[in-house]
Amino acid sequence: MHDIVTDPLYLDVTVNKRSTFEEPIPETHNGFIFVIDGTLLIESHHSNSAQSVTRRQLAVLGEGDRLVAHTSDVPARFLLVAGRPIGEPVARYGPFVMNTQDEVQQAMRDYQTGLF
Template identity: 45%
Template sequence: MSQARQILQQFQGTPTSDGAGVSLTRLIGSRNLDMLDPFLMLDYFASDQPNQYLAGFPEHPHRGFQTVTYMLAGSMRHKDSLGNEGVIDQHGVQWMSAGRGVIHAEMPEQKQGLMQGFQLWVNLPAKDKMSAPAYQEFPAEQLAEEKLAQGGLVRVIAGTTKQGTQGPVKQLDIDPIYMDISLPQGTSFEQPLSMSANAFVYVIDGSVAIANSTISEGNMAILSPGDEVILEGLSPTARALLVAGEPIGEPVAKGGPFVMNTREELMQAFQDFQTGRFL
């Protein structure tokens, strides 16, 4: 018999800024939730005020984890030390594994208008922290889509829906699920999940119900263990992000742009970067 997930914890994020002064809301990596293994950080940004995003995220290093950028509106240009360069437009996604080290920049491609999206940091297991950097980028047309009743829609970035719609991102260690779900009022969406996976839902617009509990716009919910989650739209424009992944279960040493397993490894990352031995 299936076990539906419920809401364990619900909270709003912490307003802050990052990069060269980009205004955002920190949901994971905040005072409310330090991490949710394997997820290290989640930022949500949404502004139509250019002075809140134009400074962007100039060149900076990463080691030991993955960054996932998903754009809901606007355009962001990415350039890194691997020679990759491209623009992430609306509903485009970039999934980058920093591995042993990468230096990259993410800068707004637009000068005005709404810029909205998420950046998620996903941990790497110890065996992969010093692996070669890797990069996946998918424009909106390469995301899988599944239509629901009454105009509902699921954009599948990673994972597979109950109906078999599969996202393009490949990342085996944590078996990720990353879905953007639009649920008009009265529409529901059921997603199978591994019992051992950690999972959360963030409501982008309107409100949704999970196991008779309501989550409103701007709120994040951590889900209890279970092998499925059922989301129900409670407002005409309800929209939510569903993310899940298998916990890695290893020690985490975080410092600035580096995430390793021990403090010694963390100090080595800083030393490598400062002495030009990073790449």
């Protein structure tokens, strides 16, 4: 390994009921949360609004946002993932993520034939 190019942030967070979790997201990073259990009310400082995100839902965070997540009467668990953009095109289909649709199709063929 030569260096870490995305400066990743990976957190597995559990928030007790009627509690708040806060985490700054660097201005250079893009990020998302994926709710594993419970429901969160996520504040966005970019839009001065709040959004409810529940089990098995994903919410994309703005660049340099500060994550503020509130729980109600039940605890919640979620993943917070963020990193610097890699500056490359992204193509995806199902679980496959590559740079082009042709690469995605090839990865699917490789998987289906046991080469993956």
